[in-house]
Amino acid sequence: MPRDRFDPALSGGTKRSRCPPPRPPSFMTTIDPTAFSTALLAWYDVHHRTLPWRVSPRERAAGLRADPYRVWLSEIMLQQTTVAAVKAYFEKFTLRWPRVEDLAAAPDTAVLAEWAGLGYYARARNLHACARMVAGEYSGRFPETAAALKALPGIGDYTSAAIAAIAFDEPAAVVDGNVERVTSRLEAIEAPLPGAKPLIRAVVEQLTPTERPGDFAQAMMDLGATICTPTKPACVLCPVRPFCTASRAGEAERYPVKQKKKAVPxxxxxxxxxxxxxxxxxxxxxxxxxxxxxxxxxxxxxxxxxxxxxxxxxxxxxxxxxxxxxxxxxxxxxxxxxxxxxxxxxxxxxxxxxxxxxxxxxxxxxxxxxxxxxxxxxxxxxxxxxxxxxxxxxxxxx
Incomplete structure (x- = not known):
């Protein structure tokens, strides 16, 4: 049965107020986190996407760790942009500037020229400013926690959590659009996005394991990108179908619920x-x-x-x-x-x-x-x- 655990319309979240917005009620998922992560990671070990910035599960088992520079660069590029569009840009950037110090030393015009066509150009300016800060103030080493990473230009909640989890094994809750969709279906969340974001984050925080948190984050993303897609999700192939409320009800495509879009000026x-x-x-x-x-x-x-x-x-x-x-x-x-x-x-x-x-x-x-x-x-x-x-x-x- 769908669960309407948090509805911002009922909590006053849609009204303007000088008071801070109400926090979502305390919530405990009924999903067994250990069973869920075990099933998801077993699927990921076999069906993970091969991407130029990733370390595969087999490579990780052999002792190879993700390069924080490559993780950071890919995550900045992937903001509001598809994986398919990012691949070629990532290859160009890392070929020309293989280390954060190399990128920091590049002229602004060169960085903007390489970024041209990727869109959201404030990202390129923040990317360059961040590279200079890491190269200068941090001696070329990225901070290792989500909290410290958020102090860098262009890094917010999602990006800091992704870098911390993937590059440094911090069990941070990584929530992008794919993860929002997967989680909304797991719990059949009726509250519309973006108001449901706090509840979704609460669920992901409880499901994220302390072992292999980076692989877990990437597995959730891959699940959303390849199986739990926006339309026609392949529920019969889903490794976590037994945990999914929406799939059991045959209503996966109903979720996530979204507010009606306004006319574009x-x-x-x-x-x-x-x-x-x-x-x-x-x-x-x-x-x-x-x-x-x-x-x-x-x-x-x-x-x-x-x-x-x-x-x-x-x-x-x-x-x-x-x-x-x-x-x-x-x-x-x-x-x-x-x-x-x-x-x-x-x-x-x-x-x-x-x-x-x-x-x-x-x-x-x-x-x-x-x-x-x-x-x-x-x-x-x-x-x-x-x-x-x-x-x-x-x-x-x-």
């Missing part, structure tokens, strides 16, 4: 692609803070939710023979962006800070995905870069 703006006679494109660097901070872009207007702002050639950053060549759309977490794309060809003199990027250099620029869409709409074809160093020695042009 729209913002609009314009981007201006200036192309010189030799094919070079004029780019500039966005401010170091804020959305897409420090990334490269063709000049753009501000992004406004209002429709009466100045767009079109009148909003161009400098005089030129601008012509409208298209429009692109891009989805961010909290809004949808629509950009008019304008192009001008000739020997312009921008008169603003920026640089001319040659065709063979554009692919190596720190361009976020939305700006690559802009260039594509402007019919800019960027070949693969000859090397990935091009943005490190960029000169300013006016």
């Amino acid at each position: 729209e913002r609009r703006g314009a981007a201006f692609v200036a192309v010189r006679g030799d094919g070079a494109v004029f780019l500039r660097r966005r401010p170091g803070t804020g959305m897409l901070g420090g990334m490269s872009e063709p000049p753009t207007t501000s992004w406004s939710a209002r429709s009466d702002g100045a767009l079109g050639a009148a909003a161009a950053p400098f005089p030129a023979e601008w012509r409208r060549v298209g429009e692109i759309e891009h989805g961010f977490t909290h809004f949808r962006l629509v950009l008019e794309v304008w192009r001008a060809d000739g020997e312009q003199r921008p008169g603003i800070e920026g640089w001319w990027s040659q065709p063979q250099e554009i692919a190596g620029e720190a361009l976020p995905t939305v700006m690559r869409k802009v260039l594509k709409a402007a019919k800019i074809v960027a070949p693969a870069p000859r090397n990935s160093q091009s943005t490190e020695t960029r000169k300013t042009a006016r």
